[in-house]
Amino acid sequence: MNKMKLVLVLFALASGLAACDKGDSSNTSSNASAESSGKMIDFVTTQDSKPLKIDPALFDTPAAKEFMTTGKNPYIGNAEAIAKGKKVFQLYSCTQCHGPDAKGQVGPGLTGPDYKYPKDATNKGMFETVWHGTNGGMGAKGIGLMDPNDPKNGITPDELLKIIAWVRSMSNVTGNE
Ligand code: HEC
CATH class of the missing domain: 1.20.5 (Single alpha-helices involved in coiled-coils or other helix-helix interfaces)
Structure with missing residues (x-):
């Protein structure tokens, strides 16, 4: 029994x-099912590590959606995205302060491996830094934050991922580990 x-x-x-x-x-x-679950990872500001809320609707491309749920930048190593990222870097005057090769000018170099904000060695960290700005002299560049008088002004998540892919292409850091 x-x-x-x-x-x-x-x-x-x-x-x-x-x-x-x-x-x-x-x-x-x-991966599609992870994306469609749509759960956003926790972003934090670089200024004080407080929660950083970003409208999920702004993540409007497959790559941006994947980043939103994983923190990984799917454009790393993607030649087309890198070429576009270089253009957006110029368009938003990053060049003026960080130099045409992102090696630094008025502002610091962005190629690492050592960063003022160590989290910038990761793509999630660099995204947060550029999106919401720093304490020491760089304003927020994210759409809606860059210009308080014009909510349509600023970089979209997809554009920022392409910028980061270009910056990484100039350096030995890939940022997705
Ligand atoms: C007006 C000049 C200026 C512009 C334009 C500018 N930056 Fe910066 N950026 C700075 C300065 C100054 C710092 C250092 C800030 C600090 O020490 O807090 C900085 C810091 C950074 C950092 C952090 C570097 C580290 O070592 O941790 C990143 C990443 C960055 N900028 C990316 C960008 C990108 C991408 C753009 C264009 C969208 C941009 N910046 C536009 C001046 C600028």
Whole structure:
């Protein structure tokens, strides 16, 4: 009798585990399902590490959505995105302060590996720094923050990821580890 029960329990356990297995593998094999779950990672400001709220609707491309949920920059190493990022870097005058090769001018170099804000060695950290600005002389560049009088002015998340991909292409830091 006891033996019979044990067999039944084992059987139930085994089929339960098999079901779990299936669920897991279908989740992990698809990035799309992680994206569509839409859960935003916790962004923090570089000034004081307080929570940084960004409207999820601004993450409006597949790459931006992936970044929003993983903190990884899908444009690293993508030649097309890097070329676009270089243009946006010039467009928003980053060049004036950080130099045409991001090696520094009035502002510090951005190629690392050592940063004033150590978190800038990660793509999430650099995103937060540029989006919301620093304590020591750089204003926020994120859309809606750059110019309080013009909510449409500023860099979109997708543009910022391309800028970062370009900056990383000038350096040995990839930032996605
Ligand atoms: C008006 C000059 C100016 C402009 C324009 C500017 N920056 Fe900066 N940036 C600075 C200064 C100054 C610092 C150092 C701030 C500090 O020490 O807090 C800085 C810091 C940074 C850092 C942090 C570096 C570190 O060592 O941690 C990053 C990243 C950065 N800037 C990226 C950008 C990008 C990208 C743009 C264009 C969208 C941009 N900056 C535009 C002046 C500027």
